[in-house]
């Protein structure tokens with residue numbers, strides 16, 4: 001298969017290339033695409049040197065699968081172009097996620113939705129994926145009525161510039177200097193702030209609304225009541241979610257641990273007495289969604305509380321995209337319903 005990586009020089013693009021090397025060490029049929037600014041850069045993948053090309057309308061001839069991880073505007077511009085050229089587009093932006101004709105996929109949860117794509121498949125926002133990865137197996141115990149999810153999101157979710165800003169601000173503040181925000185709405189060094197993306201009229205941020213809408217779409221559960229508060233924390237990589245789930249019937253913590261430990265892509269790390277629970281530093285660079293602190297929710301007889309952590313650039317983005325491609329190949333669905 002000929003693969004195109006659009007946004008190859010970005011934070012997610014670089015993780016995608018690292019995962020391609022790990023999962024397909026012989027694969028060299030690659031096209032690395034980026035903006036004009038990054039064109040000409042040389043990158044080594046699987047022992048071959050590639051020159052990054054500027055993304056244009058002609059970039060997608062002969063491409064079988066295009067992984068797009070760029071701005072929403074650039075996805076809107078090039079996603080349909082790539083699909084028309086015959087590529088299966090796996091897009092990491094919010095451009096198409098809620099379109100009815102576009103499956104929004106976490107393969108372990110709703111991989112069969114790939115059977116009805118029409119050229120474009122979206123991957124969820126990086127804070128949604130870990131939530132649905134734990135909610136899905138727990139539905140075997142009892143249907144979910146309500147979820148309250150509060151996130152602690154690393155700066156890599158906002159891209160490489162925000163990561164540089166955290167490093168730079170931390171150094172500056174340590175030396176007594178001022179910390180002017182640039183890549184983010186507030187100072188992030190030695191701070192947390194409850195704003196990721198802009199605010200809607202409802203008072204929720206766009207990020208929070210994504211968690212609500214996308215979780216319902218992936219779980220095929222439009223009636224689940226959902227609320228989220230999304231918070232940026234001074235961590236480089238990995239997003240955390242404090243999740244509270246209310247079920248129709250009581251579900252014990254033991255039952256939840258059992259179901260979660262059987263879920264592919266989920267690792268239970270839950271031994272509080274030994275201070276064992278998931279953390280960003282231990283999840284970074286790993287493939288799985290980690291879950292711990294699983295306990296009865298003291299505020300509701302049918303509730304469970306838990307703490308979920310995943311590398312937002314890996315399962316939250318690049319790995320999920322590659323797994324979608326793998327699942328589409330396995331299902332014979334790369335070309336979808338297109339004639």
Ligand code: 2RA
Pocket residue numbers: 125126127153154156157158196207
């Ligand atoms: C963030 N989830 O962390 C967003 C990126 N899609 O900023």
